[in-house]
Amino acid sequence: MKRERLDADVLIVGAGPAGLACALHLARLIRSHNSSGAKPELSADNIYVLEKGRELGAHQLSGAVLDPRGLAELVPDFASTAPLDTPVTDDAAYFLTSGGAWKLPITPPPLQNHGNYIISLNKLVKWLGGLAEQAGINIFTQFAGAKLIYEGDGVAGVITEDKGLDKEGRPKDNFTPGYELRAKVTVLAEGPRGSLTKVLVADKKLGGLNPQVYSIGVKELWEAPPGRIAPGWVAHTLGWPLPSSMYGGGWIYGLRDNRVSLGLVTGLEYHDPRFDPHEAFQRFKMHPFVRRILEGGKLVRYGVKTIPVGGWYSMPRTYVDGALIIGDSASFLNSQRLKGIHMAIKSGMLAAETIFEALRAADTSAKTLAEFPRKIEQSWIARELRSVRNFHQSFQHGLWLGLAQTAIQFVTGGRGLVDPMRTRAGHEEYHKLDSARPAPPRFAGDGVLTFDRLTDVYHSGTRHEEDQPCHLHVLDLNICVGRCVTEYGNPCQYFCPAAVYEMVEEKGKRRLKINASNCVHCKGCDIADPYQIIDWVPPEGGGGPNYEGM
Numbered sequence: 001m002k003r004e005r006l007d008a009d010v011l012i013v014g015a016g017p018a019g020l021a022c023a024l025h026l027a028r029l030i031r032s033h034n035s036s037g038a039k040p041e042l043s044a045d046n047i048y049v050l051e052k053g054r055e056l057g058a059h060q061l062s063g064a065v066l067d068p069r070g071l072a073e074l075v076p077d078f079a080s081t082a083p084l085d086t087p088v089t090d091d092a093a094y095f096l097t098s099g100g101a102w103k104l105p106i107t108p109p110p111l112q113n114h115g116n117y118i119i120s121l122n123k124l125v126k127w128l129g130g131l132a133e134q135a136g137i138n139i140f141t142q143f144a145g146a147k148l149i150y151e152g153d154g155v156a157g158v159i160t161e162d163k164g165l166d167k168e169g170r171p172k173d174n175f176t177p178g179y180e181l182r183a184k185v186t187v188l189a190e191g192p193r194g195s196l197t198k199v200l201v202a203d204k205k206l207g208g209l210n211p212q213v214y215s216i217g218v219k220e221l222w223e224a225p226p227g228r229i230a231p232g233w234v235a236h237t238l239g240w241p242l243p244s245s246m247y248g249g250g251w252i253y254g255l256r257d258n259r260v261s262l263g264l265v266t267g268l269e270y271h272d273p274r275f276d277p278h279e280a281f282q283r284f285k286m287h288p289f290v291r292r293i294l295e296g297g298k299l300v301r302y303g304v305k306t307i308p309v310g311g312w313y314s315m316p317r318t319y320v321d322g323a324l325i326i327g328d329s330a331s332f333l334n335s336q337r338l339k340g341i342h343m344a345i346k347s348g349m350l351a352a353e354t355i356f357e358a359l360r361a362a363d364t365s366a367k368t369l370a371e372f373p374r375k376i377e378q379s380w381i382a383r384e385l386r387s388v389r390n391f392h393q394s395f396q397h398g399l400w401l402g403l404a405q406t407a408i409q410f411v412t413g414g415r416g417l418v419d420p421m422r423t424r425a426g427h428e429e430y431h432k433l434d435s436a437r438p439a440p441p442r443f444a445g446d447g448v449l450t451f452d453r454l455t456d457v458y459h460s461g462t463r464h465e466e467d468q469p470c471h472l473h474v475l476d477l478n479i480c481v482g483r484c485v486t487e488y489g490n491p492c493q494y495f496c497p498a499a500v501y502e503m504v505e506e507k508g509k510r511r512l513k514i515n516a517s518n519c520v521h522c523k524g525c526d527i528a529d530p531y532q533i534i535d536w537v538p539p540e541g542g543g544g545p546n547y548e549g550m
């Protein structure tokens with residue numbers, strides 16, 4: 001296929017906080033280099049950013065409590081210019097039982113949030129994108145990086161997705177082949193479980209000591225009746241509705257104008273293949289402690305996204321010839337604090353400094369780009385991640401042992417009893433189905449406080465071109481209708497929070513039906529499938545959720 005070719009100096013895939021911080025910082029470094037008269041002169045017009053969302057921020061979903069450390073370095077006057085919703089005024093941690101809520105006498109240090117801000121990441125990213133565009137960066141929304149261009153041992157750019165193919169993959173009238181975007185440096189800033197990052201890490205064997213492990217965060221944004229929640233109030237919960245064998249917890253944040261951000265994070269390494277993270281979140285809202293806040297209010301938005309929680313020991317090698325990996329894609333997230341935005345920004349800045357030096361030296365080989373992990377090592381990212389390097393792994397045998405080990409790690413600077421603590425990929429943790437236990441009826445919700453998955457998907461603003469090839473590649477459908485039925489009972493029907501996967505009977509035959517247009521791009525299926533036969537690839541650019549205000 002004949003593709004149009006464009007050449008860039010730097011191509012950044014993903015316009016999240018990591019990708020945009022990288023672009024903005026690099027443009028500024030180049031501008032001040034050029035204005036000092038130093039040689040060689042560099043161009044900031046040749047930095048491209050690709051974003052698969054229909055507009056900037058559309059695929060941004062987070063809690064979010066922002067630790068402003070990274071943003072303060074990127075935009076020193078952020079406090080007066082950034083769209084911060086409200087400063088945190090009070091924080092608390094609760095242990096929930098099925099009917100009770102026990103406030104911990106002191107909020108554990110990782111959950112203390114004074115000095116932080118509650119934000120909408122969607123708004124913050126739109127604003128950061130505006131700053132990047134003012135600095136001369138070319139941002140292409142509705143374009144996904146679909147394929148890596150390899151050259152020698154490294155990466156020479158990406159091919160964007162073909163647009164205008166029908167369901168069978170045949171060109172329609174509006175067919176446009178993807179562009180061949182070549183760059184001296186390609187930066188993968190795709191967030192959790194990046195589709196290109198996954199391929200690069202596997203092809204070049206870049207995996208870390210531990211496999212990456214993930215949690216899934218199901219979130220709703222509500223408008224509560226006045227007076228139910230103070231703006232700036234931050235609460236985290238442990239316990240109900242998750243059993244103590246599972247990793248996870250809830251959050252409730254009070255925003256301005258009676259808005260409430262709430263959600264439930266669940267580790268994607270549970271044993272029961274019929275566990276349903278969407279349903280667990282709905283049950284969380286039915287708890288009297290949560291219900292009291294929401295009752296009489298209304299649902300504004302719904303969304304889901306995965307979170308890379310493996311930390312320091314799951315970090316892949318972050319550089320090859322011509323490419324770097326940053327942000328969530330590189331495991332720069334502190335799972336103990338449920339915070340990654342500050343590290344995404346800082347890692348983007350350190351990548352920009354590495355690339356700037358490489359462009360000046362006209363050498364973008366792995367040898368030069370290896371400066372990036374060295375900069376990470378010397379930065380506060382390494383100090384913060386090292387101090388929690390065994391945190392997530394400690395919960396492999398349940399909540400209570402996990403909390404005990406966390407206390408020991410706290411006093412030993414992250415070392416704990418075993419260092420490094422090893423872990424397995426989450427999908428290896430399923431127990432085989434107990435066939436005597438019938439499948440539970442699907443959760444319907446009451447339509448007021450709790451909702452079924454389709455109603456929630458409607459509130460995610462998700463839209464896709466219907467007549468396009470399915471972007472959820474199931475590599476062996478025979479496994480779905482054979483082994484998976486008896487071994488695990490098709491967990492895709494349960495772990496997908498957007499009702500994408502359905503087992504249906506047609507003419508006496510069982511078949512997997514994929515409702516790809518419901519997909520909210522959480523990547524949960526790519527991660528949680530027990531046989532690892534679901535490959536999530538980007539659909540036609542512009543498809544997916546619209547996380548306005550999330």
Ligand SMILES: Cc1cc2nc3c(=O)[nH]c(=O)nc-3n(C[C@H](O)[C@H](O)[C@H](O)COP(=O)(O)OP(=O)(O)OC[C@H]3O[C@@H](n4cnc5c(N)ncnc54)[C@H](O)[C@@H]3O)c2cc1C
Binds near residue numbers: 196217338
């Ligand atoms: C439920 C939840 C709650 C969280 N709460 C907090 C919190 O309170 N505080 C905090 O600091 N952090 C929180 N985090 C983590 C935080 O959101 C992430 O660490 C941060 O967003 C990572 O930034 P990033 O730029 O690396 O990735 P992302 O923000 O995921 O951005 C990646 C971007 O790349 C785009 N993209 C991906 N693949 C492609 C492709 N192939 N082509 C083109 N575009 C692509 C995506 O559409 C997306 O816009 C939370 C995360 C979740 C899911």
